[in-house]
Amino acid sequence: MKYTIALIGIWFLSLSGWAQELSSPDGYFEMKFQLLPDGTPSYQLDYKGQTIIKTSKLGLELKEEKKSLLDNFKILDTETSTYNETWKPVWGEEAEITNHYNELLVKLQQEETESLLNIRFRLFDDGLGFRYEFPQQKNLTYFVIKEERTEFAMNGDHTAFWIPGDYDTQEYDYMETKLSEIRSHMKEAITPNASQQTFSDTGVQTSLMMKTDDGIYINLHEAALVDYSTMHLNLDDDTMTFQSWLTPDANGDKGYIQAPAHSPWRTIIVSDDARDILNSKLTLNLNEPSKIEDTSWIKPMKYVGVWWEMITGKSTWNYTDEFPSVKLGETDFENAKPNGKHAANTAHVKEYIDFAAENGFDGVLVEGWNVGWEDWFGKSKDDVFDFVTPYPDFDVEEIENYANSKGVQMIMHHETSSSVRNYERHMDTAYQFMNKYNYPAVKSGYVGDILPRGEYHYGQWLVNHYLYALKKAADYHIMVNAHEAVRPTGLSRTWPNLIGNESARGTEYQAFGGSKPNHVTVLPFTRLIGGPMDYTPGIFEMDISKLNPDNKSHLNATIANQLALYVTMYSPLQMAADLPENYRRFPDAFQFIKDVAVDWDKTEYLEAEPGDYITVARQAKGTNNWFVGNVNGVTPRTTNIKLDFLEKGKKYIATIYADAKDAHYKTNPQAYKITTKTVTSKSNLKLYSAPGGGFAISIIEKK
Structure with missing residues (x-):
């Protein structure tokens, strides 16, 4: 220094x-x-x-x-x-x-x-x-x-x-x-x-x-x-x-x-x-240096998860439909009738673990594993979750042993239902539970009106709570990805275990009616100014009705656009958010998600205009490999990229994932083409971006 x-x-x-x-x-x-x-x-x-x-x-x-x-x-x-x-x-x-x-x-x-x-x-x-x-x-x-x-x-x-x-x-x-x-x-x-x-x-x-x-x-x-x-x-x-x-x-x-x-x-x-x-x-x-002396346990992650199928309505968080209300420690889940749509069950989670292991992902997030989801939202309920009691169909030890045998880590989920006092009462026990079963990171959520009643998500009282949870997590060597929390203001420098936040309109809204096709060309200029976002990109099936016939939503993006987000929407915690079966349908496009890094040595912003387009090149940590991403708004355009950021005298293999000529976020979102060519620092690439589209490039040093 x-x-x-x-x-x-x-x-x-x-x-x-x-x-x-x-x-x-x-x-x-x-x-x-x-x-x-x-x-x-x-x-x-x-x-x-x-x-x-x-x-x-x-x-x-x-x-x-x-x-x-x-x-x-x-x-x-x-x-x-x-x-x-x-x-x-x-x-x-x-x-x-x-x-x-x-x-x-x-x-x-x-x-x-x-x-x-x-x-x-x-x-x-x-x-x-x-x-x-x-x-x-x-x-x-x-x-x-x-x-x-x-x-x-x-x-x-x-x-x-x-x-x-x-x-x-x-x-x-x-x-x-x-x-x-x-x-x-x-x-x-x-x-x-x-x-x-x-x-x-x-x-x-x-x-x-x-x-x-x-x-x-x-x-x-x-x-x-x-x-x-x-x-x-x-x-x-x-x-x-x-x-x-x-x-x-x-x-x-x-x-x-x-x-x-x-x-x-x-x-x-x-x-x-x-x-x-x-x-x-x-x-x-403008933030203070790290207050965590030993940061060796803080490691960027790429993960998959039992999440999107619930967001789309294909599956449920709750285990049963029998109970109009749940009281922790009193409701008899062991003898309840399962609803048949509960996604967080042992056999299904093992399928995600297998998929993660087969494709080189670090972790698997599981939502809906713990009791209380039957009446969690909108009830102004204080004692809603205890964060340690699983449903009968989720075997915590079996899941952890299986994940460990596959070299995969499990990511915890703590939905607080905005009952903040309840979360603080259970926090130490919940973090100890995570340590016992080797969960390195937690996705916390604050959906709904805050309890105590009358407090707001962005008031001083809640700002202090989010930091309290972060500091407490650091005591247990746990990384935090907080959703619905206050938007970040650079505190990840001081507390680098704050590895991600949502705190903006993420991919889930694409299943709630959609977001504007240029939304991701604005977020880096706004929300990401304060820190990385767990945007949960990588959706390949844009027609949500194919997962849930009752959901008529449609993703306003192309597949190439979804790939580019892994570069343009910076985060050390990146999710491949779609279902495994959708990635298996497009294995050649999925390859980019498998290859792309999550931590970087250098970043070059090649072109940008808020609301219109962003093109970014990043050098993967500890390597000479680069990844490029471009996201485009509603106007089709052609981009000329100079690769002068590459090391002079070296040759690279560039794999280009681009929109097809007839691609369009609304009418033809799954149309893409993949080309491969040898490039150097003197090379230029001329690439087309469709409305709501973009392109992604992996540039690997040729040995």
Whole structure:
């Protein structure tokens, strides 16, 4: 690790009061801080001489109005510094990451209350991060946030890729509109979900992606969300100014703070090249280094699972249809009549284990193995699962012994039904159970309204729970893949056992009526800014009625598109989500899923445009092999790819999985062609992507 730190005091007097300027290491960004005439803190951000964020106010409104941290401030001191390091992630898109920024710390004091507030700015070559810091002090020790009043004043009516602001879910399809059109499209954007609570006609969620009329890309998000409420953005569409909007608790309060403390970082990533947004490591860099010293047990995985057949309605999670309600420890499952559709049975799970072993997969996920699924959802039921008691047809020991004999690891499933108190009561026992039966990873779920009642998925109380579960899992050397949890903010750097999240509209919605065909061209610019997503790709049978005649849904993607997702939707935890029998129908296409890596040494974003297309090349960890993926929106296009990222002087075998000329996500999704050719760093490839399609390429060094 290399780093340098320099401390320099810089400030100058402006007409509106004391003001400071901060430049990025490459000089392209300039951030200006000043106190407005009434003592309100404010900032402005410029990129290559163009104002990106106009003068925007900073501060917090507290529940005790007289103590609000909004105005009447004076500057006590400022400090500037430079930091430059290179660090190695446990897993990731790159073997090494550069963390280089210039920093400005502004120390403020309120005139009347004498309360102290610090604002720390870090300016990178790809954007700005800033946060509020509350020093130890007598005048402000315990306080309640009524609302954070951070502003992001846009310099125009930009095109935005957004989903509705919601305290409980991110599982929406993205809208593409002008900022001024958010209000008129909000009703259209709000689609049904198991748990949801929107708050405004102009409220949207981060990570928010925008593009200006003159081709500047802007991304707003947050980093290092710890012991604080999740931030949404509420737009004043008269002034085109976003203001932070925190998720409340059951009492309507937005956060309970005990000084010394600090907020999460508010982040602004900017570039005139969309690829730079995808390549930004600003979010990770604003998180603390790993708190896990021995990370040898944290290993990326590729897995299959007993899941998609339940999602489509072919099979069930519940074992029996006899019980209208279940009480743990009292309901007699041993003498119950099986419904005949329960997928998590010993014989069927062994079939998945065999399939995993035959095809080189690391693990098998099984959902619906434990008692309680008969009445798990929508009952506001506290004692819903115990996470250790299997159904009569699931033999835990036999399954584990069989998996071990095949060299396959089992992946645990903990659906909490959002009964968070119940999960915390059982957590140690559940993790001990996993250790006993050698489960290295858990997929946790938080479907439905939160218990305790009135709390939201993205409030401070739940944010703390997710981290509690993650830390507790680390104690037991368990990796966590949390679904329906708060969207990630780079915490996987600090806790690298957070190997995956859902926290967005994943593949399952393709069985619930479908997602937009360009959905996967937006997610890397939005949801993935904070960390990898367990998107569960790899569906080969797009007509869901062939699995369940009662389900008329249709996947809005081609097979080539589904293959490309293993490269474009980065995750160290990747699932081959379809049924084994569907992969056996297309063994030549399935080969790419078997071959593709899940951990990388280097990533090259070759082309990108949010909502339209993304093409990515990645070098597999510890090898000289590369994999390329392209996902396309609704407009067919031809891509010219230069392979100049390959090592010079080497020859490679490229296997290209591409859309056929007549492929189309709606009318001909299973039409693809596979070609093989020898390539070098001087080679160019001209490839066609159908509507909702794409291509995938494995490039293996020729020995």
